[in-house]
Amino acid sequence: MNYLKEFVINFGNLKPGIHKYEFEIGEKFFEQFEYSLVKHGSLQVILDLEKQKETLMLFHFKINGLIVLQCDRCLDNYSFPLNTEEQLIVKLQEAPKETDDDEIIFLPVETYQIDISSYIYEYINLALPLKSVCNLGAKECNPEMLAVLEKMNTPPKADDNTDPRWEGLKGLN
Numbered sequence: 821m822n823y824l825k826e827f828v829i830n831f832g833n834l835k836p837g838i839h840k841y842e843f844e845i846g847e848k849f850f851e852q853f854e855y856s857l858v859k860h861g862s863l864q865v866i867l868d869l870e871k872q873k874e875t876l877m878l879f880h881f882k883i884n885g886l887i888v889l890q891c892d893r894c895l896d897n898y899s900f901p902l903n904t905e906e907q908l909i910v911k912l913q914e915a916p917k918e919t920d921d922d923e924i925i926f927l928p929v930e931t932y933q934i935d936i937s938s939y940i941y942e943y944i945n946l947a948l949p950l951k952s953v954c955n956l957g958a959k960e961c962n963p964e965m966l967a968v969l970e971k972m973n974t975p976p977k978a979d980d981n982t983d984p985r986w987e988g989l990k991g992l993n
């Protein structure tokens with residue numbers, strides 16, 4: 821079964837008004853997106869779908885929970901509290917036009933469903949910290965790992981000036 825099927829919203833038969841949807845997402849969700857930076861987490865998605873007209877809908881997303889990120893500094897995993905809200909306007913039209921606006925999409929008038937999984941995925945990614953470091957979450961950087969990494973980044977001292985090629989020539993004299 822296609823896991824993402826759950827995220828296809830059939831709006832065609834909805835009555836005007838607000839309709840609530842809830843989704844729990846975690847590992848399985850992120851597995852569907854090959855290049856996802858987030859692999860683990862536990863998030864709740866609340867969608868309020870407001871059907872204003874047959875051809876105009878407002879999708880309001882609230883995403884809350886914890887995701888597991890890797891620290892850019894010490895490479896430890898840590899839990900990051902993610903809380904975000906986004907809005908998407910869906911308009912049905914005879915000749916839908918392309919738009920650069922992230923908040924509105926135009927779809928052919930006969931459309932009756934929409935897969936919201938890629939939107940949820942995008943909203944989660946928009947809410948990620950620009951720089952992922954432990955102390956954004958509830959933990960401090962791992963001091964042992966920082967020490968190890970510092971050692972690795974220090975170039976080895978060039979204390980041996982003897983070039984092996986000259987060493988070899990010495991024997992010829």
Ligand SMILES: [Zn+2]
Binds near residue numbers: 893896953960961
């Ligand atoms: Zn760290």
